[in-house]
Amino acid sequence: MIVDAPTISIATLRLPRLFTLVLALAVFAVGHVIAALSSSFTIVLAARVIIALATGTFISIGSVVATSAAGPAAASRAMGVMMSGMSLAIVAGVPLGSWVGQASGWRGTFWALAALAGVAALVVGRFIPAAERAEVTPSVRSQLAVLRHGRMWLILAATALVTGGFMAAYSYISPLLTERTGISEGAVPLVLVGFGVGALLGTNITGRLGDRKPLAPFITTSVASVLVLLLLVPLSTSPAATVVLVVLLGVTGLGITSIATPLAVRFGHSSPALAAALTVSAFNMGIALVSWLAGTTLDTFLGGTGPEVVGAVMAGLGLIPLLVLAAMRATRNAVPQVSLPAVDEETSHKAARRLRARTGPAHRRRPVRRGVGERGPVPAGSQPDHRCRPGRPLPGRPACLPPAEGAGGRGDDGRAGRGHHPHRVLRRLAQCDVRDHPAEEHRRGRRRELTPRRPVWSNTPCDDAD
Template sequence: MTTRGETLHAPADLRGSSHGQPPTRLPLLVYVLALGTFLMGTTEFVVAGLLPEIAGDVQVSVARAGLLITVFAVGMIVGAPLMAMLTLRLPARLTLILALGIFAAGHVVVALGSSFALILGARFLTALATGAFWAVANVVAARTAGPAASSRALGVVGAGAMLANVVGVPLGAFAGQVMGWRGPFWALAVLGAAAMVLISRQVPRDTGGEKAISVRSELSALRSGRLWLALAACVTTAGGVLSTYTYISPLLTDRAGLAAGLVPLVLVGFGVGALAGFLVGGRLGDRRPYMTTIVAPAVTTVLLLAICLLSGYAGPTMVLVALLGLFGLGANPVLISLGVRFAGRAPSLGSALTVSAFNLGTAIGSWIAGLALDSPLGATGPAAVGTAIAALTLIPTIAIALTQRRRHSAAAHPQGAPAAR
């Protein structure tokens, strides 16, 4: 097993890897890591379906209980790069096991807690562990799959979180109604402990003899302009899609005239589309990474604009929301792969920063969308905001493609050598 700080090799050209065709099957470890991200995705959003029950039990308002979601997002933004640095000298296997252990313990504290402040603190701690797991899991998955299939592997790992929106969150909300809101947190604690066992068996032990990794070496990755372009694309991708998705319910009911009872079905359609988008985007990203990161946000911008214009019609809006899930998040595994690659000798930090960037985009986008919802634009305001933010994604992704083309051309025709005509 390679060290945490080893550089992942970049494809030799703009179409993808030159190391041969991707393997037909990904290693089992990739799917085990996807199980971990499934648990992480479930715990991040399951609270949304349990807020009234939690608020009533701990005697706070529903709005105040919503801080359980906010503090988790903040913990992810801060925690992913912070924990990547704090665990820098730890083997990847140990980091993943410790993260899952803290994840499980945090859920036990929430399940037993009677103080809102204690529960809030436990959620923040869980978010730190989630950030650490996600960042290292991305690096381990990309490394295990190899350069020819790294984007596909990251697509599978990310699909675990998308599957959480389709299965984990609705199932957790249903379980909370049947057995009380603490039930899902007990279940997540048990599943987190079980995932620790799987990780300990599947992730190889470090072979030893690794070079010491310094914080200065990791931070040197921050000098990469291409890394910052990839992170900017992560922010705008998440901001464009999730600013719209956060307030999709009033759009569907107030503008499209859809019955409130049908809204969950539309959300499931979005989740299924997002799951497919991660898997398909990961496959395409191994072959044509830069084209994928340009086409996906371009189509997303068109879809969001169409939602703005056609939101008065229920049928087209439902179809557009499902397509938004498919294209809107399809470039994410490729952007993660580029972030890891452009970080050079600091792949864990690069991965962690992409996690933070996605969460930062979600926080900023949803905040601006909330302001737009209260503006004269009304229910279509968030979609209008999403359209503008999604369009901004084309700036960094096109810049990355042009930069890579220049680098490829320079490598093919060194200075002083005659260029082919």
């Protein structure tokens, strides 16, 4: 799932998310059917690869669907509910799978998983939000733009290191419980069930906290995972303490999964599907690399506590990109402090008196005079007609006639700002000499005089004749 999740996410851009989810579940079911019908280990291995491809696709696309359906205010909570399925698989799926395998053979387990995947495909196709069916998917270029964001790489690095740290300890928990703690092999599944219960609680708790401040719970759970892993080294000789710490490891470890993906989707901007797919790749890459590194310490002087030491170191290194993200957020949200001069009480009273004097009755806002070309009814005779200068035509041009009596700035139809066509008005205004118009007297000191070829806009024509 390290490579296939982002690759398939890009390959299925033009497909609706509903169809992609149902298709992933169908491929998941087909893979289990192939494994159940095969009699060759090579075919079973190929079927497991197909199952892994479908699993990565479903988790990446399902994360986007869950967060978008819940909205930004409940994205982490929705992701916590989705990741609760992994916790339920640990709590109930592993014991049930073992029981089915013992009752009907290993093929029965594959048949049961294929049937459950088919039922899940029907449920998802029925209850997916309608908005997801009509959503337009962005282009490949816009999806790849997520790789240019530095915050995305910081989230992926923190996810890989912290997740790999606690999963390295979980992968080799059986040698620690049997060889160092002294727990029998028959009781190990019960301890793993406790880990699953803790993971179920952790995903929901951190999901609720992550909706308010997603980065703070990420840092808190990472620090808690480091502390739990470090405490497992000296306290692993006590069965009671070891069981409690394993449960706490499930709370703190898998709680990260409900925070990392919504953060990646948020930083991905226009590439939510690829951001979620990259988070899935970071999960699996961290688990693979750190687990391999932890396995090499089993034959050293650390013994069964080697994976816990390696996991604590890796999870501690994962805090570095998280602290960098926190510093970037604090710098971006910082408001510069402006130092103001000290003002004594007398000066403040004087300023208040001046403000009251300016805003008092004597300094009320003056009424705005209607300017040239202002729309609206104007009483006849209240101001000179600024559109033309009757009686003084230009050489070779007819004189402009005054507006009809009682027009008062209205058009022929009696409505303000309407009447003749604007082109006719401009054509008639071009024949008027408005350089010496009385309405332009107040403008002489601020701008050039109007020329005959640059008339002032009017709501009524210069004359009433065509």
